Amino acid sequence: MTAPALPPLAPAPGGAFGLYLHVPFCAARCGYCDFNTYTPGELAAAGGDTPAGNTPAGWLEALRRELELAAGRLDAAGGVPVLDTVFVGGGTPSLLGGAGLADVLAAVRTHFVLAGDAEVTTEANPESTSPAFFGALRAAGYTRVSLGMQSVAPHVLRLLDRVHSPGRAPAAALEARSAGFAHVNLDLIYGTPGETDDDLARSIDAVLAADVDHVSAYALVVEDGTALARRVRRGEMPAVDDDVVADRYELLDARLTAAGLDWYEVSNWSRPGGECRHNLGYWNGGQWWGAGPGAHSHVGALRWWNVKHPNGYAEALASGAAPVAGFEELGETDRHVEQVLLRIRLRDGLPVAVLHPAERRRADAAVAAGLLRLVEQRLALTDAGRLLADAVVRDLLD
Template sequence: MTGIYLALPYCLSHCHYCGNPATPYSARGAERYAHKLIADLAAARPTWAGRPIHTLYLGGGTPTLFAAPLLAAIMGAVRAHFQLAADAEITSEANPETVTPPVAETLLGLGVNRISIGAQSFSPHNLRALGRRHDPAAIHAAVAAARAAGFANLSLDLIFGLPGQTADGWKADLEQAIALAPEHVSAYILTIEEGTVLGERVAAGKASPPDEAACADLYALGADILEQAGYARYEVSNHARPGFACRHNQNYWRGGDWLGVGAGAASSLGGARSAWPAPVDGYLAAAAPDDLETLTPRQRAHDLAVFAMRTAQGADLAAIHAATGTDLEARLAPAITRLATQGLIRREGARLIPTPRGMLFADAVGAALADG
């Protein structure tokens, strides 16, 4: 499977927890950026020609800040230079305050068939602490606008592990999200990053996030509530109703190929990886992405295992052996035994599957299976 990721890293303000590069939005800046994006899509055509594109993802920043003519030009360039599959999943991220009825109708009219709304929380206090611009009412309005426009595939993002957050508060967020009947819910643990407003508050002792044990309890609570509501956990942080798992992200976890265009966007083609500079100014000045590495078959085998172990299906070692010629069963025997003893994975034939505890400690499982 092949996907395209387009980075549109413009925001009205920088959230207190966000360590990603984001540029204050201006109409002139967005227009210049879109023209560069369109030129780079054209330049990528020879390398990616002839491949059906199964997923397209407009990531932020806030793609829905871009004016309708710019979004139309970007989507037109994708269709002009690439072969979008008839059933392609086309996603746009959106902040709630930007999803008005005209915006939702524009997105759907351009072929976007999946919208991912960054709700994060339904608590006014938590939203202020995160530096979000919207209030709970804006989440409801955004979902209503998307549904009225005709979106039948809608995802909500939530964050847990906030300073002062309780189990009851997290449960309330989940229940309010479920009440809106999205097809997909992502539940991410808050990461405290240096250089962010929240990171500085924590460093100064002005905020204290829940400890590891409390976050583990919140994670388990979230998974239980979502699964009881019909949202199966198919990846560490992602839950979906049947048939609504995010295909774009699944392509990453399954080792597929993808083209990334825009500031900080990475590409992977047959194990060869490249990335554009992350700052917008650096991207605008770059003639081409920087080559990062080309994975050896052994490295690719380990990479496939690490990413697959983030998913409920786990890693099929026999399939990885067939694809790369690398026998991870032999190479990783001690690590596999140790992880199984620790209750982090279980075996089903040649397949390694993370346990619920293994999902919680996915980074540790991945580190144990990485090519060392």
């Protein structure tokens, strides 16, 4: 299949520019995950050999080619932007090891300049980290690490198919701090069937004991096509209870706020200065190039996404082609919907001026209902509104 040709890029002037790098490898597949990830067994050919493009070495070679292509396209569109943020996600980037992730950042620096205060993040699974791993990341220039924790309750981890021990994630966070990382995030998942209030409370205790400056907490969502969805469909486990999820969110928010971690996005809390700048770029409508299998990019009014499979991605680049699977040009209505959808989730809220008259009237109704508050011509979610954020957005956009 011939890759679609991207229209010429037209970057928006000013503002931050980020780079996202997708590592598609995982040691095992978690039951709730629907991300573009692959286990070794899924990447091996029928004869047992693994095609070169499906290996970390083949992936890195392809990534280098895409980064060269990206810099060339951006240069032709007005100049290669200085990177304010770099985010290595997955998948499980820590499977590359400290040396492998150092090679990734070196590849970035070959084609891009990082701002002096650039935020450089990698995700990591606790079981594939160590003090030496974190030391190598710091030496390479990473400034932030995000660790998947989910829970300290063994039965919750088992249901989610997580393979790390209950105490490994907080221990890894402490190792990262000891290695010199000022910015460390722990991810939690709440609302898993069988989880109790005490399970979540103990998980929060462990997070706070690790002294991290950022916490992300997500309600479990059972996505179609996942192992969890199949278990729910077969009646092996109950569906997620929305009322329980709301109670758990309130518990999380109260405990984290009392400990000095304030919400700045519906699912994210941080100490002052600990906010994830890369993700804020997404939520504020910023620009980024996404490199790697299945990665998405957004430059100016153009959005595109790469071929999903690692070998197809590598083969496209080896042939000299861009690994693009598809693209869309965002119109004024598209951009408006995204602005409302994303910025209303931020503590800073949404400027009233961006709303159309009918939307402003619906916003007034949401203020009267106690779901939004108006502060200095910005609309922000109330505590009650955060529990119903998606519904608030739907009502605003009608």
